[in-house]
Amino acid sequence: MTHKTKGIVIKTINYGETSIITAVYTELFGLQSYIVKGVRQATKKSAGKQMYFQPSAILEMEVYHNELKNLQFIKEYKWGYLYGKVLFDVVRTAIAQFMIELFQHAVKQPEANPELFYLLEGSLLEADKGGNAAVANLPLYFMLHLATESGFELHGNFSRQTPVLDLKEGAYTGLEPIHPDYISGPLAEAISQIQRIQLYNELENIKLNRQSRRQLLESLLVYLSYHLTGFQKPKSLPVLQELLD
Numbered sequence: 001m002t003h004k005t006k007g008i009v010i011k012t013i014n015y016g017e018t019s020i021i022t023a024v025y026t027e028l029f030g031l032q033s034y035i036v037k038g039v040r041q042a043t044k045k046s047a048g049k050q051m052y053f054q055p056s057a058i059l060e061m062e063v064y065h066n067e068l069k070n071l072q073f074i075k076e077y078k079w080g081y082l083y084g085k086v087l088f089d090v091v092r093t094a095i096a097q098f099m100i101e102l103f104q105h106a107v108k109q110p111e112a113n114p115e116l117f118y119l120l121e122g123s124l125l126e127a128d129k130g131g132n133a134a135v136a137n138l139p140l141y142f143m144l145h146l147a148t149e150s151g152f153e154l155h156g157n158f159s160r161q162t163p164v165l166d167l168k169e170g171a172y173t174g175l176e177p178i179h180p181d182y183i184s185g186p187l188a189e190a191i192s193q194i195q196r197i198q199l200y201n202e203l204e205n206i207k208l209n210r211q212s213r214r215q216l217l218e219s220l221l222v223y224l225s226y227h228l229t230g231f232q233k234p235k236s237l238p239v240l241q242e243l244l245d
Contacts (some may be wrong), residue, residue, distance in 0.1 A: 002062050003028055006080050008120055009057040010104050011190055014040065020073070022053045025103070025120060029065055030112040032075045052077055056086065056096045056124055086128045088211075094133060094240045095127045099142050101234040105137060106146055106224070116149045126200040134206035135195065136213065136244055143220040144195050152227040158192035167223040181217050181226075187212060199239050 005028040012022040019037045026032055038156045039049040052059060058080040086092045103120055107113075123142045127135055147153055147170075156162055156172035164173050165188040167181040172192070176182060183191070193206055208216070217237070225231045 001064070001200060002075050003065055004060070004062050005029065006117070006121070006122065007061050008060050008100075008117070009053050009055050009059065010100060011055060012053045016124055020053060021173070023104075024059070024061075025107065025117060026061070026063075026112075027061075027114060027117045028112060030110050030116075031099060031107055032063075032065075032072050032110060033070060034063065034072050036074055052079070055100045056083075058124065066090075081128075083126065083128045086124070091243045092127050093170065094236060095135065095138055096226065097236045098139055098234055098240045099123055099127070099234050102143065102224075105231055105234065106150060106228055113149065116146075119145050119149055122143075122200070130200055131204055135199055135203075137203040137206050137208065138200070139240065139244075140191075140194050140213070140216055141197060141200070143217075143224065147224060147227065150228070154191070154195060154223075155210060158189040161212070163188060165219075166228050170227065181222050183215070187219070188215060190216065192240050210245055213244055217241065 006028045007024040007026040010023040010025055010031070012020050015021045015035060018040045019035060020039055022034050022036060024032055024034060030063050036053065039053070059077050060080040062076040064075060066072065076097060086096050099120070105118065126138055130138065144154070152170060154165070154170050158172055162172035162174050164176050164182055164184045166177050167183070168177065168179060172188070176184065184192050190206060190208060190212070195201060221233055
């Protein structure tokens with residue numbers, strides 16, 4: 001029996017002489033591994049097919065699914081969305097790569113979670129279509145909402161009574177903790193503002209300079225590291241920090 005589902009390519013590796021194994025986060029089944037045969041053959045029929053399985057590609061697929069198997073098969077696939085800017089704008093490319101890598105570190109189980117799928121899909125679409133000011137803040141939005149959908153959202157809000165964000169506890173507090181993993185003042189307030197945003201275009205209202213944005217990226221990675229087992233900093237982070245204004 002086959003199922004039609006949208007999917008977002010997370011990672012692809014070569015398999016054998018002509019095939020690939022691709023990890024795809026699907027709308028219906030969550031994270032799944034698929035073997036795709038023959039796409040690396042040097043034939044006219046196979047020409048260009050590997051492009052479908054580059055990380056961040058959004059696909060519409062018809063798949064075979066057997067819950068007892070670790071490797072599934074794709075019957076048919078086509079583009080679910082064709083990027084206009086992500087493939088040609090280095091900043092947007094770096095943001096998409098960062099979000100995919102972050103998602104890969106955070107989501108490792110196959111359980112379906114449509115809200116996680118919609119978060120990743122929506123964020124990738126915003127990286128492609130959004131205005132520059134909104135896109136610059138997109139990684140911060142994605143990190144906060146990835147935490148929320150993974151079950152460990154920040155507690156509380158920035159206020160005069162709670163001006164400190166304890167990254168270890170994941171909560172706003174009135175006192176600085178004894179450990180060094182916290183932020184306060186305007187940085188903590190910015191995180192609180194981004195956390196409340198519901199529409200991507202509202203991100204353009206968050207005014208951050210280059211240094212503040214870099215500090216917040218580092219701080220949220222510390223926060224994620226406390227709550228995700230075996231979490232590692234994305235290798236794409238230095239490139240992203242260098243490119244973001």
